[in-house]
Each structure stands twice: as structure tokens, then as C-alpha cells.
Amino acid sequence: MLSDLHDPASQAYKKARRQYLKATKHRDPALEADWTPFRAAEKRFKARFPPPDLSNVLDLALLDPARGPEIERGTWRGAVQPGWSSSLNTEPGTVYSIPRVPGLVILPNFVAPRHQRHLIRWALSDHAKLPNETNLDTHYHLPPSGIWNTYLDDKGNLGQPTMVQPKAISAASVDTTPPGPRQLINNVPASPATLQSISNEPKEPQPPSATIQPATPEELVPKLRWANIGWFYHWGTKQYDFTQGPGHIRDDVRRLCKDAVASVDWAQVFDEEHSADWGEQEPDWRSWKETYEPDAGIVNFYQIKDTLMAHVDRSEVCATSPLVSISLGNAAIFLIGGVTRDEDPVPILLRSGDVVIMSGPGCRRAYHGVPRILEGTMPPHFDSDPDGEEWKLYSDYMHSTRINVNVRQVFPKGFDPTTTISSVSPSAQG
Numbered sequence: 463m464l465s466d467l468h469d470p471a472s473q474a475y476k477k478a479r480r481q482y483l484k485a486t487k488h489r490d491p492a493l494e495a496d497w498t499p500f501r502a503a504e505k506r507f508k509a510r511f512p513p514p515d516l517s518n519v520l521d522l523a524l525l526d527p528a529r530g531p532e533i534e535r536g537t538w539r540g541a542v543q544p545g546w547s548s549s550l551n552t553e554p555g556t557v558y559s560i561p562r563v564p565g566l567v568i569l570p571n572f573v574a575p576r577h578q579r580h581l582i583r584w585a586l587s588d589h590a591k592l593p594n595e596t597n598l599d600t601h602y603h604l605p606p607s608g609i610w611n612t613y614l615d616d617k618g619n620l621g622q623p624t625m626v627q628p629k630a631i632s633a634a635s636v637d638t639t640p641p642g643p644r645q646l647i648n649n650v651p652a653s654p655a656t657l658q659s660i661s662n663e664p665k666e667p668q669p670p671s672a673t674i675q676p677a678t679p680e681e682l683v684p685k686l687r688w689a690n691i692g693w694f695y696h697w698g699t700k701q702y703d704f705t706q707g708p709g710h711i712r713d714d715v716r717r718l719c720k721d722a723v724a725s726v727d728w729a730q731v732f733d734e735e736h737s738a739d740w741g742e743q744e745p746d747w748r749s750w751k752e753t754y755e756p757d758a759g760i761v762n763f764y765q766i767k768d769t770l771m772a773h774v775d776r777s778e779v780c781a782t783s784p785l786v787s788i789s790l791g792n793a794a795i796f797l798i799g800g801v802t803r804d805e806d807p808v809p810i811l812l813r814s815g816d817v818v819i820m821s822g823p824g825c826r827r828a829y830h831g832v833p834r835i836l837e838g839t840m841p842p843h844f845d846s847d848p849d850g851e852e853w854k855l856y857s858d859y860m861h862s863t864r865i866n867v868n869v870r871q872v873f874p875k876g877f878d879p880t881t882t883i884s885s886v887s888p889s890a891q892g
């Protein structure tokens with residue numbers, strides 16, 4: 463039990479303490495002195511022991527009495543202090559900006575519980591399958607219906623489970639590194655000026671691992687880590703591969719992102735005080751209601767012990783347009799700092815249904831990451847689904863999962879890369 467971990471008299475606490483002392487026996491304190499403030503914060507929140515102190519973590523759900531049951535269910539809670547956030551309107555549907563990170567906006571509980579369940583079905587059953595690439599495609603010949611639907615089918619047929627075959631057996635070149643977390647690669651920021659050279663850079667598919675064995679869907683579902691949305695993202699170079707066509711972004715997800723952006727009074731976010739952040743650039747927020755059009759993104763699937771290291775998303779040509787990030791399932795600690803890892807990041811507790819918008823020049827270039835998924839925080843409205851079937855398997859999966867739908871705008875609305883990049887032929891567009 464998680465609550466035990468907070469109780470020094472419990473067996474769980476004593477066990478975690480023993481493990482901690484064993485693991486840190488040979489730790490060199492000199493190494494810790496070299497950590498950047500961002501790295502130090504990541505380490506603090508990642509720690510299994512002692513459980514991290516969340517008293518400096520912004521938890522906007524505490525301001526909403528309707529979220530009591532959700533907060534009560536998990537033992538984790540943050541805090542709200544004057545100055546950490548400022549509300550841009552009054553109830554209902556309060557929107558908050560974070561003064562320390564101009565352009566960062568939080569819409570707590572923007573997605574209603576019923577719609578959250580709908581998005582989870584979408585992410586697992588409709589989206590994480592071809593033509594959308596997932597991390598599992600590199601190494602496995604996945605069934606065309608996708609790993610999740612095959613898992614559901616297997617659970618329904620009481621016979622032999624499907625065996626998903628690895629790709630390496632038939633592949634000429636193989637990689638011996640096992641699949642792991644997202645790698646850090648230094649990429650050139652995308653811009654109209656760098657678009658042609660980015661497009662010319664070879665984007666080889668990542669070779670499948672040579673050591674992977676056949677596996678059942680039940681074994682693979684917890685290994686699902688991401689599924690691509692829209693423009694094809696090449697992880698090896700951390701650039702979009704425009705030659706593969708724009709891909710599709712489903713209308714309800716697109717609408718949700720557009721509604722989130724439209725619900726913010728951007729004049730308040732980028733008021734006088736923050737207009738200087740745009741430097742020489744023309745502040746484009748005035749026209750976002752018309753020009754914001756998401757065309758790419760990623761669905762991240764986190765299991766309880768997964769983390770996302772500090773990074774900047776800078777592969778989009780639209781370097782200031784809103785990035786809309788939707789949290790579902792277990793809550794997480796989200797850290798966001800500045801343009802280097804030397805800035806101390808702001809810790810924010812994101813719960814299911816919360817939407818974060820990262821926008822403007824500073825915030826879109828700010829280091830951010832997810833050092834911790836908070837176990838035991840799946841909200842009660844995922845226990846059952848009055849509207850649909852098979853929810854039990856979704857609910858079981860969500861007990862150990864956080865899903866983040868991270869939606870971006872790569873190109874200005876109406877921009878046609880076929881006219882700018884010589885290697886992109888109109889026929890390649892799907």
C-alpha cells in the first residue's frame with residue numbers, strides 16, 4: 463500500500479529505506495554537486511525513498527471542491543501558495559497562468575470524466591495502431607488491429623494467446639541495444655531557413671533489436687510507450703520526416719485542442735510585462751484563434767516507474783504556437799524550467815483531465831520533463847464506464863498508467879511543405 467510508504471512504522475517504509483541505503487552506499491557526493499538545478503529536481507522527485515515532499519508542488523485541483531474524491535483516493539497532494547499561479551477568470555473552468563514561466567497556462571479538469579474515458583479508448587484502441595507508428599513497431603510485426611485490440615481479443619477467446627513475432631529474424635541489419643526510454647539527441651531547431659537541410663538529412667529506420675523474443679499482447683501492452691500523431695516524427699534525428707505525408711489527426715482531438723486554446727484570454731497571458739519576451743518577433747498570439755491548427759504530436763504511455771527526462775521540443779517550424787498537453791489516468795509531477803537546465807524548474811502536479819498549454823517563445827523553448835508518476839492516483843471515475851463495454855480491462859491497465867496526449871503545430875495553417883522542400887512530392891501526401 464502506498465499510504466504505508468508515508469508511515470515510518472510500516473513494513474513498506476522500512477523495506478524502501480533498506481533498499482535505499484543499499485543502493486546509495488557507494489554514491490559519490492561529489493557527483494551530486496555537479497547536478498544542474500533541473501537534474502537535482504528530477505532526482506528529488508524520482509526518489510523512491512524517502513517519498514518526495516510535494517509541499518512545493520503546485521496542485522491546482524486543491525482549489526476545486528468537485529475534485530475531492532480524486533484527491534482523497536491517492537495519498538499524494540501538493541499545495542497552492544499565493545504567487546505560484548494566477549487565475550485568468552473566475553469559475554467555472556478557471557484558467558491559470560504561471561508567472562515564473564510566461565506562456566505556460568493550465569486548465570485544470572478541462573476534460574470531463576466521460577470524455578477522459580473516451581480519450582483513453584481512442585488512444586489505446588483507435589490510435590495506437592498502423593498507420594500510426596508506435597515504439598513497438600521497431601521491434602515487432604504487430605497485428606494490423608494494433609496491440610491493444612489483439613490483447614482484448616485474446617482475453618475474450620479463452621484459447622492460445624497470439625504470439626507477436628520479432629522483426630529481427632527477417633531483418634538484414636539488427637541492433638543489439640534493448641528498447642529503452644527516449645534518447646537525448648541534439649537536433650537543429652526547425653525553422654523556415656533550416657527546413658530544406660532538415661529534410662535532406664537521411665532518416666533511416668531504427669534497426670530492430672536482435673535479442674527480442676516472440677511475446678504475447680499481454681506482455682507487450684505494458685511496453686507500449688508512444689504512438690505518433692500526424693506528421694511522422696523520426697526519433698533517430700529528432701526531426702519530422704516530411705516525405706511521409708502529413709498523417710491524420712482525429713477531429714475530436716483536434717477540436718479539444720482548439721477549444722482549449724480558444725478558451726484562454728491570451729492578452730492576459732502576454733500582457734505588457736511579458737510582451738518583451740517576443741523580442742524582434744511579431745507576437746502572433748493575437749491571431750491564434752484563427753491560425754492555431756494542430757498537425758502533429760505524440761501519445762505518451764507511462765507505466766508507474768517511467769520518467770521523461772528534461773528536453774525541449776524544438777522540431778516544430780511554428781516555434782511559438784501553443785502545444786496542448788492532456789493528462790489522463792495517474793497523476794504526475796511535471797517540471798518546467800527555462801532555456802537551460804541551470805534554471806530551477808517549477809514543479810506542477812498534473813491530474814487526469816488537466817490540460818497544459820505551452821506557448822510563446824520562452825515557454826516553448828523551456829526545458830521540461832516528467833520525473834515521477836504518482837502511483838495510486840487513478841481517479842475513481844475510471845473504475846467503471848456506464849457508457850461502454852470491456853472497460854474493466856481499460857481500468858486495470860489505467861491503474862498502472864498515465865497517458866499524455868501531446869499535440870503540436872509544426873507548420874503555419876495552410877502552409878504546404880511540398881512547395882518549400884524539393885524532396886517532398888505531392889504524391890507522397892496521405
Ligand SMILES: O=C(O)CCC(=O)C(=O)O
Nearest residue numbers: 760762775787832866868
Ligand atoms: O507527459 C507530459 O506531461 C509531457 C510530455 C512531453 O513533454 C512530450 O511528449 O514532449
Ligand SMILES: [Fe+2]
Nearest residue numbers: 773774775830
Ligand atoms: Fe515535451
